Amino acid sequence: MPRDALSDVWVVEVGSGVAPAYCGRLLADQGARVTLVEPPAGSPLRREGPFPRQSPHHEAGGLFLYLSAGKESVTINLHTSTGRALFLRLLERVDVLVEDFPPGALERLGLSPPSLHRAFPRLVHLSLTWFGHTGPYAHYQGCDLVAYAVSGYAYLTGNPDKPPLKAGGRQTEYQAGVNGAMAVLSALLARDATGRGQWLDLSVVEATAHTFDGVTVFHMAQRGILPRRNGTRLIQREPHTAYPSTLLPVKGGWVHAHWSPQNPEGLALLANNPRLADPEVLATPMGHADEIDALLREGLKDRTPQEVMEQAQELRIPFTVVQDVAQVLHDPQNQAMGFFPPVEHPVAGRWRIPASPIHWDDEPYQPRRAPLLGEHNRQVFCQELGLTPEDLVRLRAGGVL
Amino acid sequence: MSLPLEGIRIVDLTLVIAGPVATRVLSALGAQVIKVEAPWGRTIGRVHSLPSQPGASRPYNANPAFNEVNRGKWSIALNLQHPLGKDAFLRLVSVSDVVIENFSPRVLPNLGLDYPVLRQHRPDIILVSMPALGHKGPWRNYISFGPGTDALGGLSSITGYEGGPPHKPGNYYADQNAAYHTAFAVLTALYRRRRTGRGAHLRIALREATQAVIGEYFLETQMTGCIPTRMGNRHPWMAPHGIYPCRGDDAWVAIACATDQHFRALCAVIGRPDLASDPRFVDSLSRKHNEAQLDEPMSAWTRLHTPKEAMHILQQAGVPAGAVFTVPQMLEDPHWRALGFIREVAHPEMGKALHPGLPWRASGLAPRQDAPAPLFAEHHRTVLHDLLGLPAEVVAQMEAEKVAPLEPVGDG
CATH class of the missing domain: 3.40.50.10540 (Crotonobetainyl-coa:carnitine coa-transferase; domain 1)
Structure with a gap:
């Protein structure tokens, strides 16, 4: 049984990237019925790895298995008029449309946002694009790297003497996904009062810039200080800025070192060096960053990351281990929280799929698997839209499904 | 309401x-x-x-x-x-x-x-x-x-x-x-x-x-037995895919090619159509394998342009590219202004x-x-x-x- 928070919400997701898929996954995890509308050859996400034994299979892609968990799949060829007619019948029934067509593409299919809004006034329609539907770059092509650059975030990440650095993974697209989920819920709540849906035009570059620590970057820029990447230290470089907040090597690994609001003098105990509690150092810690790094490296060099974290936490100093992905998958805290439950899939097999970071006191998370391609054609088209099994055979033969 | x-x-x-x-x-x-x-x-x-x-x-x-x-x-x-x-x-x-x-x-x-x-x-x-x-x-x-x-x-x-x-x-x-x-x-x-x-x-x-x-990385380590690690601005299969130096101090442009068509357009823009037919770069697998060899010819072109010039020229030729914006540049950029x-x-x-x-x-x-x-x-x-x-x-x-x-x- 899925959660019931959004159990009366039906979402149709049409997309090729991570942004709509993550948005849909967030909604599905809270109980929405999410129907993925795929082209007959399958969503492009199915063709992205990782794959078991590095052997590509459209039912076994790791990205798809993760992002599509708990969704339904139907196939519709939107490049046929019959397919588009079927899609419109589906939109008549649903509450939310999430899509990532580039600007102009929906218009070319005869499904422009204003016409959809007129035809389905209660529909909440979220458009996820790289640059937005407005402005001079609306038609530019994007990807995670390009969005990271244009959002301003790349310039803020990396070492000062090296080129800007992209964050690992596909952070820009995930941000569009989670910000999009907020936009959808706000529009659903508004619809309760107004009876009307909305068209939400959300760009990946804005969602990424939304993750700026706004005060630092805009405030610095306004004061004439260029916010610029500063290694693993904070971007603000005035001497009184809090420190450490950085990554440091210890025995056999790395830790994230962070100053302690509860116990600022505690660093001296942790690293066995009274200089770290010197009032001069504590008053202008960023001004002593190189010295603090050197003292911590020296003081902690014979301890493993795990030992450093445990000893620091006992002193109420928020040091943490830099874990690799395999360590995260197996660490005792994730085991206790149940964040990686095993999920059985009839084709892909049994894999541990990340759960939801949102915990309800009265509705435990129920792991569900990703759908097979077109698995729910009969359920959606016959039971919901009234087509007959013969219709399905005909439509499949005609290249519509 | x-x-x-x-x-x-x-x-x-x-x-x-x-x-x-x-x-x-x-x-x-x-x-x-x-x-x-x-x-x-x-x-x-x-x-x-x-x-x-x-x-x-x-x-x-x-x-x-x-x-x-x-x-x-x-x-x-x-x-x-x-x-x-x-x-x-x-x-x-x-x-x-x-x-x-x-x-x-x-x-x-x-x-x-x-x-x-x-x-x-x-x-x-x-x-x-x-x-x-x-x-x-x-x-x-x-x-x-x-x-x-x-x-x-x-x-x-x-x-x-x-x-x-x-x-x-x-x-x-x-x-x-x-x-x-x-x-x-x-x-x-x-x-x-x-x-x-x-x-x-x-x-x-x-x-x-x-x-x-970063959910897909947890699938990757299970499916491949490998531990995913750092690849800078590179991409698992897209190539070229990186941030290149531009004219000016600390000025950069991001360029990413997902398809052969992107790459051919890029080669034409940078005045190196020979690279499009070079066997080292003829398809995405070869490009991924030899991507480091593309850094120099691409940088030779990007160094002649400011980040925004490079972005506009490449985008108008159909290549995904983005200027690495500084915050002051965002504040005066017409697109960022249009977004509001x-x-x-x-x-x-x-x-x-x-x-x-x-x-x-x-x-x-x-x-x-x-x-x-x-x-x-x-x-x-x-x-x-x-x-x-x-x-x-x-x-x-x-x-x-x-x-x-x-x-x-x-x-x-």
Whole structure:
């Protein structure tokens, strides 16, 4: 049984990237019925790895298995008029449309946002694009790297003497996904009062810039200080800025070192060096960053990351281990929280799929698997839209499904 | 009714960044967010460590960090350890929809203000907690700020230059990311309550929100048996894919080719059509294998252009490319202006300042984005007297005993 928070919400997701898929996954995890509308050859996400034994299979892609968990799949060829007619019948029934067509593409299919809004006034329609539907770059092509650059975030990440650095993974697209989920819920709540849906035009570059620590970057820029990447230290470089907040090597690994609001003098105990509690150092810690790094490296060099974290936490100093992905998958805290439950899939097999970071006191998370391609054609088209099994055979033969 | 959360009242106990940013979004969507501050002042300044505006008469009101993450909210100060403070707090809970906190997991129970207590005062209350690592398990009492959860959750291990040490993205990425997951969760709980009448205790673990945005890497390590590591600006299969030097100081452009068509267009733009037919680069597998050999011919061209010139020329030729914008460049860029994302907000102590808005445009109800942060205890009387109906003499006693001070107790 899925959660019931959004159990009366039906979402149709049409997309090729991570942004709509993550948005849909967030909604599905809270109980929405999410129907993925795929082209007959399958969503492009199915063709992205990782794959078991590095052997590509459209039912076994790791990205798809993760992002599509708990969704339904139907196939519709939107490049046929019959397919588009079927899609419109589906939109008549649903509450939310999430899509990532580039600007102009929906218009070319005869499904422009204003016409959809007129035809389905209660529909909440979220458009996820790289640059937005407005402005001079609306038609530019994007990807995670390009969005990271244009959002301003790349310039803020990396070492000062090296080129800007992209964050690992596909952070820009995930941000569009989670910000999009907020936009959808706000529009659903508004619809309760107004009876009307909305068209939400959300760009990946804005969602990424939304993750700026706004005060630092805009405030610095306004004061004439260029916010610029500063290694693993904070971007603000005035001497009184809090420190450490950085990554440091210890025995056999790395830790994230962070100053302690509860116990600022505690660093001296942790690293066995009274200089770290010197009032001069504590008053202008960023001004002593190189010295603090050197003292911590020296003081902690014979301890493993795990030992450093445990000893620091006992002193109420928020040091943490830099874990690799395999360590995260197996660490005792994730085991206790149940964040990686095993999920059985009839084709892909049994894999541990990340759960939801949102915990309800009265509705435990129920792991569900990703759908097979077109698995729910009969359920959606016959039971919901009234087509007959013969219709399905005909439509499949005609290249519509 | 003019905003999605019109009529929703949120009691905000959160500190630092992740919590306040979550409630800032909810405020922009129309909720009345009442920040319950500690009597001893605004400690966030120390974390962000930007000095207060020079010359401000009351420096605690001119803290740019506080004022950024608390835009659009109200403020009262209450000592929750004092019986009068606790009583006022519970009265406030009884007329509110949501209480949100990001203390370490022991704090609310120690104050005698855990979920069962709050429910006695408001049966359908939605309580939202934001533990760094979770509400159970061996590390539940560990403390961490956002960047520490990047480290513990795996994001730092896959961020960094090729062959180099682990890194971290931006300043407080994990905090902002957790904030948006939390705001989404609150909206969901409000939606459920409207349907079922039920409140809830929601917990959002910061580290799990970070793990959720790198989910595919956990499949990768299971499926391949390898441990994913750092690849700088490279991509698992796209090539070329990188950030290249431009004309000017510290000037860069990002270029990514996903298809043969992108690559052919790139070769034409940089005046090297020979590379398009070179067997080393003829398809995406060969390009991925020989990608380092493309850095020099591409840089030879990008060095002749500013980042924006390079972006425009490449995009007009059909190649995905993006200038690496600095913040001042974003402020004057026509596209960023057209999006309307960067907002100017006037604050009584700070004057006009620039802030990020919400990242979408809505055809219906527009979000409210432009209200400034409150002054310390600015809404003291409005809340304690007008909203909660506390008698004037009780409010006066709370002021006198610094249970609900009008100025921070101590140095603020």
